Amino acid sequence: xxxxxxxxxxxxxxxxxxxxxxxxxxxxxxxxxxxxxxxxxxxxxxxxxxxxxxxxxxxxxxxxxxxxxxxxxxxxxxxxxxxxxxxxxxxxxxxxxxxxxxxxxxxxxxxxxxxxxxxxxxxxxxxxxxxxxxxxxxxxxxxxxxxxxxxxxxxxxxxxxxxxxxxxxxxxxxxxxxxxxxxxxxxxxxxxxxxxxxxxxxxxxxxxxxxxxxxxxxxxxxxxxxxxxxxxxxxxxxxxxxxxxxxxxxxxxxxxxxxxxxxxxxxxxxxxxxxxxxxxxxxxxxxxxxxxxxxxxxxxxxxxxxxxxxxxxxxxxxxxxxxxxxxxxxxxxxxxxxxxxxxxxxxxxxxxxxxxxxxxxxxxxxxxxxxxxxxxxxxxxxxxxxxxxxxxxxxxxxxxxxxxxxxxxxxxxxxxxxxxxxxxxxxxxxxxxxxxxxxxxxxxxxxxxxxxxxxxxxxxxxxxxxxxxxxxxxxxxxxxxxxxxxxxxxxxxxxxxxxxxxxxxx
Amino acid sequence: xxxxxxxxxxxxxxxxxxxxxxxxxxxxxxxxxxxxxxxxxxxxxxxxxxxxxxxxxxxxxxxxxxxxxxxxxxxxxxxxxxxxxxxxxxxxxxxxxxxxxxxxxxxxxxxxxxxxxxxxxxxxxxxxxxxxxxxxxxxxxxxxxxxxxxxxx
Numbered sequence: 001x002x003x004x005x006x007x008x009x010x011x012x013x014x015x016x017x018x019x020x021x022x023x024x025x026x027x028x029x030x031x032x033x034x035x036x037x038x039x040x041x042x043x044x045x046x047x048x049x050x051x052x053x054x055x056x057x058x059x060x061x062x063x064x065x066x067x068x069x070x071x072x073x074x075x076x077x078x079x080x081x082x083x084x085x086x087x088x089x090x091x092x093x094x095x096x097x098x099x100x101x102x103x104x105x106x107x108x109x110x111x112x113x114x115x116x117x118x119x120x121x122x123x124x125x126x127x128x129x130x131x132x133x134x135x136x137x138x139x140x141x142x143x144x145x146x147x148x149x150x151x152x153x154x155x156x157x158x159x160x161x162x163x164x165x166x167x168x169x170x171x172x173x174x175x176x177x178x179x180x181x182x183x184x185x186x187x188x189x190x191x192x193x194x195x196x197x198x199x200x201x202x203x204x205x206x207x208x209x210x211x212x213x214x215x216x217x218x219x220x221x222x223x224x225x226x227x228x229x230x231x232x233x234x235x236x237x238x239x240x241x242x243x244x245x246x247x248x249x250x251x252x253x254x255x256x257x258x259x260x261x262x263x264x265x266x267x268x269x270x271x272x273x274x275x276x277x278x279x280x281x282x283x284x285x286x287x288x289x290x291x292x293x294x295x296x297x298x299x300x301x302x303x304x305x306x307x308x309x310x311x312x313x314x315x316x317x318x319x320x321x322x323x324x325x326x327x328x329x330x331x332x333x334x335x336x337x338x339x340x341x342x343x344x345x346x347x348x349x350x351x352x353x354x355x356x357x358x359x360x361x362x363x364x365x366x367x368x369x370x371x372x373x374x375x376x377x378x379x380x381x382x383x384x385x386x387x388x389x390x391x392x393x394x395x396x397x398x399x400x401x402x403x404x405x406x407x408x409x410x411x412x413x414x415x416x417x418x419x420x421x422x423x424x425x426x427x428x429x430x431x432x433x434x435x436x437x438x439x440x441x442x443x444x445x446x447x448x449x450x451x452x453x454x455x456x457x458x459x460x461x462x463x464x465x466x467x468x469x470x471x472x473x474x475x476x477x478x479x480x481x482x483x484x485x486x487x488x489x490x491x492x493x494x495x496x497x498x499x500x501x502x503x504x505x506x
Numbered sequence: 507x508x509x510x511x512x513x514x515x516x517x518x519x520x521x522x523x524x525x526x527x528x529x530x531x532x533x534x535x536x537x538x539x540x541x542x543x544x545x546x547x548x549x550x551x552x553x554x555x556x557x558x559x560x561x562x563x564x565x566x567x568x569x570x571x572x573x574x575x576x577x578x579x580x581x582x583x584x585x586x587x588x589x590x591x592x593x594x595x596x597x598x599x600x601x602x603x604x605x606x607x608x609x610x611x612x613x614x615x616x617x618x619x620x621x622x623x624x625x626x627x628x629x630x631x632x633x634x635x636x637x638x639x640x641x642x643x644x645x646x647x648x649x650x651x652x653x654x655x656x657x658x659x
Contacts, residue, residue, distance in 0.1 A: 054643045167567055169558050173519060176555045180526060180548070187544040190535040194544060195526075218589070225581050226574060228616065391618030392626050395609045399630060402592055402605065407644040415593035419586060430571055431515050449547040453540055461541030 003131065010358025013060055014366055022061050023363045026068020027075075027371045034073030035080050035382055038220045039397060040089045041073035042330045042439070046212040047400055049337045050407035059343045060359040066334050067317065067360060068367050071123055074273060074310045075371045078115040078302070079379065080386060083108060083238070091273040091309040094281045098294060098301025105297050109239035110247065114302045116375035117243060118255050122307030123368040125259040126266070126314035131361045133267075134350060138322040141347040146455040147466050149325075151475035153448045155482060156325045157440060159270025162485040165434040174433045178441020179448070181206045188446060189453060201413045208336045208442050210405050210414045212329075214421025215428075215435050217401045221394055222426045228390070241379050243299070251303040254284060262308030266315025269327030270482070276312035277305035314364065321345045321357065325444070329436030332443040339443075512566030519559035527552030581615050588612050600649020601639070606631040 013019060033044035045066050052062040077088035082099035095115065102111040144152070157179075161171035184195040185205030196202040258280045265276040284304045285294050294301045316331050324346040326332040338345055343356065350357045374382070405418045425435055452466075459465030467473055530545045530552070592608040599607065606628045613623035639646045 050644060051638070051642045054645075169561050169565070170567075172558050173555060173562070176551050176558070179551050180555070183548050183551070187533070189540055190544045192533050192535055192544045194533055194548065195529065222582050222585060225585065225615075226572060226578060228581075389618070391613050391616035391623070392630075394616055395612035395618075395627070396630055398589070398612055399605055399609045399634060402596075402608075403601075403634060403638050403644065403646065406596065406646070407638070410645060410647075412593045412596055415596070416590065419589040419593070422589070423586065431511065432567065452547060453542055456542050457540060 003135075006354060006358050007131065007362060009354065010360075010362035013355050013359030014064065014362035019061050019064050019359065019363060020366070022057075022065040023068050023367045024370055026065040027072035027367045027374065030069040030072020030074075031076035031079075031371065031374055031382060032385060033069065034076030034092075035088045035385065036393070037080055037086045037088055038224060040077075040216065040330075041070045042212060042333055042436075043217045043397075043401075044069045044073070045330065045333050045337070046209050046216075047404040049209050049333075049340070050404055052337065053340060054407065057341075059338065059341045059353070060356040062337060062341055063334070063343075063356060063360050064363040064367075066337060067364065070330055070334070071310060071313045071364065071367065072371055074123070074306075074313045075116060075119045075375050076382065077309070078119075078306055079112065079375075079382060082111045082115065082302070083383065083386070089274075091277055091312075092305070093274070094277040094305040095302055097281075098296070098298050101295070101297030102299070102302070106239075107297070109241045110243050110299060111302050112238055112379055113241045113243045113376060114247065114251065114299050115306045116241075116372060116379070117248065118251070118258065118303040118306035119310045119375070120368055120372045121255045122259040122262055122310035123314060123371070124365070125256075125307075126263045126311035127361060127364040127368065129263050129311075130314050130317055130364075134318050134322050134357070137318060138347045138350045141323055143471065144323070144347065145469070146451040146458065147469065148472045148475060149451040150448060150455055150466065151472045151479065152323060152325050153444050153451070155475055155479045156269035156319070156327050157437070157444065158479050158482045159268065159485070160327065160437050160440055161270075162482050163270045163272075163275050164436055165432070167432055168483075168486045170431075170433045171437055174428070174435065175437040175441045178438035179445040180441075181211065181438070182442045182445025183449070188450060201411065204409075206417075206442065207408050207414065208333065208439065209408050210418050211421050211442055212333060212439055213401045213405050214418040215425035215438060217397060218418060218422025219425030219429060219435075221398055222422060223429055224390075224394060238380060238383060241376055247299050251300050254288070254300045254303045255307040257284065257288070258304045258307030259311040262311030263315040265308070266312030267318045269319050269325060271312070272316060272328040272330075273309035273312035276308040276315075280304050280308035317360075321349055321360075322347060324349070324447070326440065329439045332436075332440040336443045509566045509568065511571060513563050516559045516562035516566065520556055520563070523552045523555035523559060527556070584615050585612065588615070596649075597647050598650050600652045601646040602631050602635050603649065603651070605634065 014023065029044050030041060033039045033041055048065065052065065073089060074091060077092035078095045078099060079088065081087045081092040081096040082103055085096050085100040087093045087096055099111045099115065102108065157175050161175050162168060165171040185203055186193055193203055261280045261283060262276040265271045265279055266273065281304050316327055320326045320331045320335060324335070324344060326335045335345065343353070402415060405414050406412070408414055428435060455465055456463065467476060527549055530548045533544045535543055588608050588611050592604055596604045609627040609630060610624050613627060635646060638644045
């Protein structure tokens with residue numbers, strides 16, 4: 001009952017005209033960046049961070065916008081996957097197995113419709129779960145001290161390193177590189193400048209917006225040049241975007257399984273929506289596919305990953321909002337933005353800022369309904385965006401990236417940094433180093449270091465303090481478990497098969 | 507070919523982590539409340555990266571850089587050149603002109619038809635200026651050149 005009252009308060013926040021507009025803008029931008037190959041929600045959010053600062057948006061409004069982009073992208077990402085077999089984001093790679101097969105059989109319409117319905121189903125179920133579980137976890141997390149937080153952040157980083165790439169060693173190096181970038185600039189405790197080489201522009205540190213856009217947008221543009229083909233015709237004839245009642249009911253249990261598994265995978269730090277689709281599809285194939293339909297263009301093969309990636313995206317808000325520890329590149333960006341708005345998510349966040357949390361939850365219900373409308377009757381409109389010629393689309397992406405990077409500090413120097421990070425990002429892509437851990441490391445670095453130093457300050461320099469409470473010991477055990485996970489993941493990925501690229505962004 | 511690549515990367519990373527670790531020597535403060543100081547965390551990172559890069563040297567994975575045509579490399583360099591050109595000209599030409607110019611150059615790298623590219627880039631630049639500087643209140647540079655011209659008339 002208490003939840004219901006709080007939710008109603010949340011709707012009062014979410015239904016304010018500005019917030020409704022931002023929710024709509026968020027899900028619209030999310031659908032578009034999710035759909036366009038090479039641009040993901042991470043870029044969409046990074047580009048808008050300077051805007052939210054310039055407009056002085058209240059925290060609730062900014063969070064409604066950013067989360068809209070994140071879960072909106074989970075709807076949009078299947079559009080290009082289904083139509084042209086080019087995943088909009090890695091989280092829809094699995095959807096392509098059956099989705100593109102359906103398109104080749106002339107059933108693109110039902111595939112798109114199923115994707116929208118399953119996304120809505122997964123999205124809505126997981127908002128309910130988020131609403132019920134987040135306050136509980138927050139209450140439990142109140143007892144976390146700096147030692148526990150330090151361990152928890154190590155856990156988030158090792159989880160992401162374990163799960164994000166085929167090479168654990170390389171993912172670990174990416175993570176440490178991100179942490180190293182975070183040490184550039186004034187030390188927040190002693191005010192000693194570190195790794196600035198006397199350059200005053202580096203004193204404030206590496207801005208994560210500049211780094212993210214360099215790593216994700218700029219390096220992507222350079223990489224696309226490798227196999228750039230000028231003319232790429234997209235068949236935008238999708239037919240009627242509808243599913244029958246029978247198709248819906250036959251996929252219902254698949255969607256429920258997708259939403260539940262997806263949500264819990266999403267809650268785990270490091271796992272995120274891409275991994276959720278792998279795990280869900282593998283489960284579906286292993287235990288619920290006696291006839292061997294999956295992989296041949298079965299509509300269930302679309303329902304399963306699409307319910308899962310939406311549920312996972314919402315699940316990922318749990319560690320972000322209740323612990324202040326994001327588990328993926330995208331949620332790391334959202335954390336960075338919230339810190340910039342002077343909001344520190346953590347166990348007290350829901351209690352102290354109920355209007356932000358409940359406003360967000362209410363906006364997610366509304367946003368999912370908006371997305372259902374955008375992705376069912378209006379999907380034909382979005383498909384036309386895929387027809388925008390690449391020769392214009394990519395330069396335009398570069399142009400928008402410039403605006404955001406310049407706007408961070410009104411500095412041309414940041415544009416040069418962006419280019420340098422673009423080159424580093426390209427080199428990392430080519431040598432098999434995943435990029436998302438760099439962003440997570442960069443955002444978590446300062447929090448990790450300050451918690452470590454606070455803990456050692458409490459113990460007057462005794463390092464054993466880090467493992468002195470049962471809770472922190474438990475988390476360190478989880479860290480060890482997470483280090484063993486790559487071996488499990490390799491087996492799951494083998495089961496899904498025919499899936500090519502590593503999930504770089506989730 | 508293939509195993510060497512990771513070894514080279516490993517050696518470079520090892521060198522980087524040693525340099526990163528050594529650099530911390532300068533970071534000292536006599537701070538009573540802060541037993542480990544600004545050094546400890548970077549040193550931990552340097553050791554961790556050093557160890558993993560040694561692992562990479564000993565246990566390299568298969569990998570191969572793509573072999574690209576010379577023209578592709580040239581295009582990549584030209585793209586980077588465009589980014590730097592933007593950084594160099596933005597304050598002088600102003601947002602609208604610099605963006606129109608650099609986006610046009612980029613469309614040419616991506617083989618867009620010339621006339622349509624110029625028009626599309628100019629329209630893009632104006633729309634973005636209206637959207638971000640007008641509606642969304644970001645401050646984008648007008649440009650010294652434009653200001654001088656406006657000042658004279």
